[in-house]
Amino acid sequence: MPYIEVMNASPVVFWMICFVSVIAVAISKSGFGGALGSLSMPIMLFVLPPKLALGVLLPIFLITDIWVVYIWRKHVQWRFVIIMCLFAIAGQLTGWLLFDYLSNAMLKAAIGVIGVLTAVNYLWRLVRPRAELAEDTARRLMARLWPRAAGWCGLSGLTSFVALTGGIPAQVFLLPHRLARQAFVGTMSVFFFVINLFKLPFYGDLGLFSADSLKLSLLLLPCIPIGVYFGKWLNEVVSDRLFYHVTYSILFIMGVKLLFDAAALWSL
Numbered sequence: 001m002p003y004i005e006v007m008n009a010s011p012v013v014f015w016m017i018c019f020v021s022v023i024a025v026a027i028s029k030s031g032f033g034g035a036l037g038s039l040s041m042p043i044m045l046f047v048l049p050p051k052l053a054l055g056v057l058l059p060i061f062l063i064t065d066i067w068v069v070y071i072w073r074k075h076v077q078w079r080f081v082i083i084m085c086l087f088a089i090a091g092q093l094t095g096w097l098l099f100d101y102l103s104n105a106m107l108k109a110a111i112g113v114i115g116v117l118t119a120v121n122y123l124w125r126l127v128r129p130r131a132e133l134a135e136d137t138a139r140r141l142m143a144r145l146w147p148r149a150a151g152w153c154g155l156s157g158l159t160s161f162v163a164l165t166g167g168i169p170a171q172v173f174l175l176p177h178r179l180a181r182q183a184f185v186g187t188m189s190v191f192f193f194v195i196n197l198f199k200l201p202f203y204g205d206l207g208l209f210s211a212d213s214l215k216l217s218l219l220l221l222p223c224i225p226i227g228v229y230f231g232k233w234l235n236e237v238v239s240d241r242l243f244y245h246v247t248y249s250i251l252f253i254m255g256v257k258l259l260f261d262a263a264a265l266w267s268l
Contacts, residue, residue, distance in 0.1 A: 017047050022060055022220050026227020029061075030068045031235040032247050033171060033188040042261070055213030058196065058203060060220060065193035067228050072186030077179060080187050083145065084153040084170065085194045091157025092195060096202050102162050109262035111159055115168040115255025118175075122248045141176055148173055160195055161202070165258060167192075171251055181235055181243040 021043040044053040069076075095102070141148070152173035160166025170191060174184065203209070238246070 014047050017043060018216075018220055019223055021057070022223040023227040023230075025057070025061060026064050026224050027231035027234070028250075029064050029185075029189060029192065029231065030071065030228040031185065031231030031233075032243075032250060033167070033174075033185050042257075051208055052210070052213055052216075054203070055208040055210060056216045056220070058199065058208070059214070059217040060224065061196050062193070062200075063221065064224050064228065065189060065196055067224065068185070068189040069193050071228070071232055072182060072189055075180070075182040075186035076190050077183050077187045080174065080177070080179075081190045081194075083149045084156075084173065084187075084191050087149050087153035088157030088160070088166070088170070088191065088195045089198055091154035091159075092161045092198055092202075093157075094154070095158040095161030099162055105262045105265035107159055107162060108165060108258040108265070111155075111165045111168050112255045112258030112262060114172060115251050115258065117255075118172050119248045119252035119255065122175075122244075138177070157195055161199065165254075166195065168251060168254055168258075171247070175244070175247065175251075178244075181238070181240050184243075184247075185235055 021040045024043065025040045040057055041053060044057060048056065152169045156166040156169035156173070158166075159169060170188065174187065179187065235243070
């Protein structure tokens with residue numbers, strides 16, 4: 001059904017859902033590193049079919065990414081960005097090659113388990129902190145930087161391409177490095193911009209963009225500044241400790257949601 005028919009059937013509900021979907025993207029990307037933005041697609045699916053929803057959201061993602069990169073450009077950890085993007089692009093190429101052979105349910109279940117376990121491990125460390133020095137933890141993480149990036153960021157690129165859940169593996173990779181919240185968001189914003197930009201020719205080849213999708217994207221653009229500024233304000237007013245509590249909580253919520261999504265797909 002064309003989106004205009006859905007909008008005419010219930011315009012208030014239609015625009016409220018579209019607004020919430022775009023706001024979730026903007027707040028997440030500008031304030032908390034992007035994982036909550038994975039909610040935007042499921043929200044949009046309440047009023048749009050999947051193909052049209054994806055075509056509407058990708059331009060919005062990219063425009064939001066550009067804005068957020070500009071805001072946090074002075075806080076980017078470029079070493080992490082380069083390493084993360086290299087493996088994520090390889091993962092996206094893998095996703096493109098294997099697109100017809102991968103099960104969304106299996107991918108969502110796997111990423112959901114990873115997200116939940118990572119968040120639970122963070123909570124366990126808060127309850128039962130280890131006696132190790134932060135310097136020792138940082139040293140071990142840096143020693144395993146490349147293999148961890150290959151695994152988590154490659155998976156991020158793969159799942160971003162085929163299931164729109166790339167934020168969780170990327171956060172699992174970057175969160176343990178305990179960057180300052182501004183550096184974390186700045187680094188993630190450049191990472192997401194690169195991998196979203198890389199999707200354009202492949203999604204165009206799949207026919208995901210149309211006159212309807214681009215028109216609706218254009219109509220929703222005014223929502224982006226509201227979410228971006230609110231997300232930036234939240235990032236600036238919360239402490240690093242609260243920022244990581246909130247971010248890991250989002251990671252847990254997204255992980256649980258993906259497990260429910262996977263169960264729903266398997267039950268069909």
